[in-house]
Amino acid sequence: MSLNRYAILIGAIAFAIILIFDPQYLKIFLVIFIFALLLMSEQFKAPLKFIYSCFLKPIGNNVDQRSRLDSFYEDQAEVYDATRGRLLRGRYTMLKVTAEQLRKQMTNTSRKPIWVDIGGGTGWNIEKMNDFFPIEQFDKVYLVDLCTPLCKVAESRFKAKGWSNVYVVCDDAVSFKLPKIEIDTGKIDLVTMSYSLSMIDKYYPVIDRIKTLLCPNGLFGIADFYVSGRVIDSNIQVQKGYNCNWFTRWFWQIWFEFDHISLHPSRRNYVEYQFNTIKCFNGRNHFLIPYLVQIPYYIWLGTLKSSVSTSLENSFEILDHLD
Numbered sequence: 490m491s492l493n494r495y496a497i498l499i500g501a502i503a504f505a506i507i508l509i510f511d512p513q514y515l516k517i518f519l520v521i522f523i524f525a526l527l528l529m530s531e532q533f534k535a536p537l538k539f540i541y542s543c544f545l546k547p548i549g550n551n552v553d554q555r556s557r558l559d560s561f562y563e564d565q566a567e568v569y570d571a572t573r574g575r576l577l578r579g580r581y582t583m584l585k586v587t588a589e590q591l592r593k594q595m596t597n598t599s600r601k602p603i604w605v606d607i608g609g610g611t612g613w614n615i616e617k618m619n620d621f622f623p624i625e626q627f628d629k630v631y632l633v634d635l636c637t638p639l640c641k642v643a644e645s646r647f648k649a650k651g652w653s654n655v656y657v658v659c660d661d662a663v664s665f666k667l668p669k670i671e672i673d674t675g676k677i678d679l680v681t682m683s684y685s686l687s688m689i690d691k692y693y694p695v696i697d698r699i700k701t702l703l704c705p706n707g708l709f710g711i712a713d714f715y716v717s718g719r720v721i722d723s724n725i726q727v728q729k730g731y732n733c734n735w736f737t738r739w740f741w742q743i744w745f746e747f748d749h750i751s752l753h754p755s756r757r758n759y760v761e762y763q764f765n766t767i768k769c770f771n772g773r774n775h776f777l778i779p780y781l782v783q784i785p786y787y788i789w790l791g792t793l794k795s796s797v798s799t800s801l802e803n804s805f806e807i808l809d810h811l812d
């Protein structure tokens with residue numbers, strides 16, 4: 490007998506007992522029973538786990554970041570991809586524009602590119618990138634992530650795909666070492682970060698490290714939540730839809746801080762201060778509730794300030810927003 494049938498049987502017996510002895514508890518019983526049914530149903534398991542892990546489960550303030558991430562994601566690692574499609578918007582578009590730019594830059598070389606996805610989680614980006622830039626056409630692809638349960642999901646995903654040039658590095662974005670490369674300085678063609686820049690505690694050293702990793706025309710792609718500052722930093726190239734109003738700026742910063750996610754403008758400002766913008770999109774994610782919910786997010790593609798990439802002269806906003 491399936492779990493659902495057990496739930497119905499037990500529920501029916503309990504219901505009969507309550508009706509016989511005390512019908513006033515009927516409402517409470519019904520609520521608990523419906524909740525139990527939802528918990529047992531496969532269809533509702535993923536969203537309920539997501540709601541519990543994101544909004545109800547205490548994360549703890551004093552533990553180190555690795556333990557905090559492990560505890561946050563351990564219950565939801567298996568349902569992670571199924572629950573993030575609508576929340577983490579812009580990843581697909583970021584991969585598409587990044588792949589297009591990468592292809593342009595690799596036209597005059599026989600060398601295969603090397604890609605590092607920092608805070609890559611379950612490996613969703615790498616699997617999707619295959620639609621735009623086949624993984625076999627990379628020399629090496631690295632997924633760096635500090636969270637063991639998510640790294641395990643990524644490892645089995647890549648094993649199932651049979652990709653022998655993809656490596657999972659379960660380490661901190663600040664200090665990771667890339668296997669199979671002796672000196673990584675100036676060797677990386679592409680670095681991406683989707684929804685991880687806002688989650689990494691020590692972001693200054695990570696952004697500085699990316700600068701040293703990238704080869705002269707190397708690319709850096711980001712998709713993430715953000716809020717603008719009250720005063721726009723004069724170093725950044727302001728694009729359409731960038732500004733956020735007072736409520737948006739404060740509400741979303743406070744909301745995400747419960748999950749140790751920082752939307753403070755300093756992160757994006759520092760990236761745009763250190764790199765040149767090639768392409769950019771500022772959007773609002775109406776997650777589940779149109780108009781009322783407007784989470785600011787951005788897709789950004791940049792390169793080193795010293796880059797001689799010709800496409801910089803044609804720098805423009807991302808128009809065809811896919812996801």
Ligand SMILES: C[S@@+](CC[C@H](N)C(=O)[O-])C[C@H]1O[C@@H](n2cnc3c(N)ncnc32)[C@H](O)[C@@H]1O
Nearest residue numbers: 608609610634635636661662683684685688689
């Ligand atoms: C919201 S998830 C995004 C995962 C993935 N990039 C995606 O788009 O689905 C943020 C990721 O950043 C990782 N992360 C947070 N801090 C990190 C750090 N210091 N070093 C490496 N990864 C980190 C988390 O473990 C998590 O997988």
